Amino acid sequence: MIVRNVNEVIGTEHEVITENWLSRRVLLQKDGMGFSFHETVIFPGTETHIHYQNHLEAVWCIEGDGEIETIADGKKYALGPGVVYALNENDEHWLRGGKEPLRVICVFNPPLTGFEVHDEKGVYPADARAA
Structure with missing residues (x-):
């Protein structure tokens, strides 16, 4: 059994922080679950281009507000609890942050290693192993 508190990730290499978001990677590829599990905060007023070509993602919004716009058809969806x-x-x-920080819980398949950040095309690499 794996038991973790998200607070154990804060300040470690698995709390990834960019200009637009922070991601606390709680369960990772090395845990052998077949998926990874993250708490992410999207900062207010930000806009992030994302195109996960190597991963599927499910996101549950639990606090704050924001918006997602699909590029293929321009549809916009309000995000909130x-x-x-x-x-x-x-x-x-x-992915756009609203007026308040948007806190979400994310699941990735295949699982992330914990070191991923978006490249210039909004993609996470297929396998981002630590050096």
């Missing part, structure tokens, strides 16, 4: 969205077709999109 209780909203779940799934990038089941590797959907390229814009």
Whole structure:
């Protein structure tokens, strides 16, 4: 059994912080679960281009507000507590922070190693192992 508190990740190499978001990677590839599990905070007023070509992601919004816009069709969806969205077709999109920090819980398949950040095309690499 694996038991962790997200607070154990804060300040470690598995709390990844960028200009637009912070991600606390709680369960990772090395845990052998077949998925990874993260708490992420999208900062207010930010815009992040994302296109997970190598991963599927499900996201549960639990606090704050924001918006997701799918690039293929320009559809916009309001994000807030209780909203779940799934990038089941590797959907390229814009993720925008609203007026308040948007806190979400994310599941990735295949699991992340914990070191991923978006490249210039909004993609996480297929396997981002630590050096």
